[in-house]
Amino acid sequence: MPSSYHYHILIFSLLLIHYSSTTTSSSAASYRPKSIALPVSRDPSTLQLTAKVLQRTPPVIIPLTLDLGTPFLWVSCGKRYLSSTYRPVSCGSPQCTLANAKICKTNNICSTSSLKNPVTNISPPSGGELATDVIRINSINGSNMGKTVTIPNYLFVCAPMSLLQGLAKGVSGVAGLGRTNVSLPSQLASTFSFSRKFALCLSSFPSEDGALIFGDGPYNFASDIDVEVTLPSYTPLVRNPVRPSEYYIGVSALRISQADVPINKSLLSIDSKGNGGTMLSVIYPYTIMETSIYKALITEFDNILKTNYKSKRVAPIAPFEACYDPSTLPYTRIGPSVPDINLVLPNGVVWRMQATNSLVYSTLSPNQSAYCLGFVNGGSNPRASIVIGAYQLEDVLVQFDLAKSRLGFTTSLVPDRIRCSRFKFNSVV
Numbered sequence: 001m002p003s004s005y006h007y008h009i010l011i012f013s014l015l016l017i018h019y020s021s022t023t024t025s026s027s028a029a030s031y032r033p034k035s036i037a038l039p040v041s042r043d044p045s046t047l048q049l050t051a052k053v054l055q056r057t058p059p060v061i062i063p064l065t066l067d068l069g070t071p072f073l074w075v076s077c078g079k080r081y082l083s084s085t086y087r088p089v090s091c092g093s094p095q096c097t098l099a100n101a102k103i104c105k106t107n108n109i110c111s112t113s114s115l116k117n118p119v120t121n122i123s124p125p126s127g128g129e130l131a132t133d134v135i136r137i138n139s140i141n142g143s144n145m146g147k148t149v150t151i152p153n154y155l156f157v158c159a160p161m162s163l164l165q166g167l168a169k170g171v172s173g174v175a176g177l178g179r180t181n182v183s184l185p186s187q188l189a190s191t192f193s194f195s196r197k198f199a200l201c202l203s204s205f206p207s208e209d210g211a212l213i214f215g216d217g218p219y220n221f222a223s224d225i226d227v228e229v230t231l232p233s234y235t236p237l238v239r240n241p242v243r244p245s246e247y248y249i250g251v252s253a254l255r256i257s258q259a260d261v262p263i264n265k266s267l268l269s270i271d272s273k274g275n276g277g278t279m280l281s282v283i284y285p286y287t288i289m290e291t292s293i294y295k296a297l298i299t300e301f302d303n304i305l306k307t308n309y310k311s312k313r314v315a316p317i318a319p320f321e322a323c324y325d326p327s328t329l330p331y332t333r334i335g336p337s338v339p340d341i342n343l344v345l346p347n348g349v350v351w352r353m354q355a356t357n358s359l360v361y362s363t364l365s366p367n368q369s370a371y372c373l374g375f376v377n378g379g380s381n382p383r384a385s386i387v388i389g390a391y392q393l394e395d396v397l398v399q400f401d402l403a404k405s406r407l408g409f410t411t412s413l414v415p416d417r418i419r420c421s422r423f424k425f426n427s428v429v
């Protein structure tokens with residue numbers, strides 16, 4: 001428990017951080033970035049996306065799995081959590097309210113029941129205690145370390161060690177990027193007074209990092225001539241009343257070559273139990289679809305490929321079903337060229353998934369490789385009918401705007417010779 005002196009300092013800093021746009025607390029004042037970019041790696045065995053921050057005093061490197069829907073940052077604390085700047089959060093405090101935490105534990109410690117492992121969906125029965133500590137983020141400048149930004153009283157949740165099961169090896173917790181006022185993008189935005197938004201650009205090369213950019217662009221990429229990518233399309237974010245921290249969009253149809261895939265449209269809306277609809281999640285390596293939607297999509301796609309190109313279907317390569325002999329597909333200079341899979345959104349906006357995001361090159365043995373439709377069967381009762389996964393976001397720039405409740409997105413950057421792995425980190429800080 002902090003002394004009451006510390007308690008008041010804590011509240012004072014919190015109020016400064018959240019309610020002042022012109023004053024800063026002393027430790028955050030010296031350097032105020034317009035945006036902050038973090039390199040994003042992919043864990044080779046789980047395919048989870050990870051990023052690193054520094055936490056505690058003295059600082060420790062904390063690798064975290066990224067999750068779009070998790071409401072806050074959580075780390076396993078346990079006995080090895082040593083930090084002179086660690087402060088538990090008291091029941092009834094502004095931080096407790098901000099985090100919408102409703103449990104009060106012994107010693108007046110504010111706790112939340114929303115703590116959950118996004119991979120296993122396991123929640124510890126005792127919930128998680130709220131605390132604050134220093135977080136530092138190393139900005140990257142080209143191949144050099146850039147300046148370090150400091151968030152003095154970062155609000156996070158302490159989890160038991162066992163909750164790490166199912167996360168990538170070496171990871172200490174989850175960086176929650178959710179639609180809440182205590183998620184990483186929200187706390188960075190309020191600390192540095194920049195926009196409550198973040199962008200993701202996932203690399204399609206396993207060994208090269210993509211980027212997670214908090215705050216405003218510009219989004220600059222290295223190429224023969226430096227390019228700035230702007231977002232051509234936006235669509236409103238939809239709120240799921242049961243899972244308000246997740247990012248949903250209003251897909252009304254799936255369309256291939258001007259024809260709507262015949263599906264049960266009621267699966268595309270969110271029902272009173274919070275099931276159905278279309279959400280985004282980078283926890284899943286590939287887009288998942290409710291069985292009937294999945295089957296309808298494969299049938300339609302397969303018909304078009306067979307009719308238009310006489311493409312030859314080959315044995316499935318798990319987790320995919322619709323796989324094709326590579327020599328029977330049409331090509332352009334960037335790879336196979338098949339009809340786009342379009343997600344139809346409100347106001348005539350369409351999310352075009354081109355072959356770079358719809359086909360996965362899969363190998364069973366040296367002699368057996370195929371291009372497979374990169375979507376996975378989600379069974380008959382998934383919580384969302386469509387979950388747009390990481391593969392469909394590779395070499396695409398997506399921007400999650402919490403303040404404006406909208407999602408901005410590009411089509412694949414590959415035809416423009418732009419890769420997420422070439423994001424210019426030194427352009428943003």
Ligand SMILES: *[C@@H]1O[C@H](CO)[C@@H](O)[C@H](O)[C@H]1NC(C)=O
Nearest residue numbers: 141142144145146147426429
């Ligand atoms: C990034 O590095 C370049 C060259 O090394 C330097 O000129 C520039 O000032 C650095 N930018 C920041 C924000 O540190």
Ligand SMILES: *[C@@H]1O[C@H](CO)[C@@H](O)[C@H](O)[C@H]1NC(C)=O
Nearest residue numbers: 097098099100180181182403
């Ligand atoms: C989050 O913050 C915004 C802007 O400060 C505010 O309008 C909104 O009511 C807050 N939401 C919650 C759930 O506290």
Ligand SMILES: *[C@@H]1O[C@H](CO)[C@@H](O)[C@H](O)[C@H]1NC(C)=O
Nearest residue numbers: 263264265266267268271276
């Ligand atoms: C369409 O989906 C809804 C929601 O799952 C279900 O209640 C309804 O029976 C389905 N309709 C048909 C025709 O399958």
Ligand SMILES: *[C@@H]1O[C@H](CO)[C@@H](O)[C@H](O)[C@H]1NC(C)=O
Nearest residue numbers: 315363364365366367368369
């Ligand atoms: C793979 O191809 C090689 C040469 O084309 C052949 O000798 C070998 O039997 C093939 N292996 C299988 C498992 O088909």
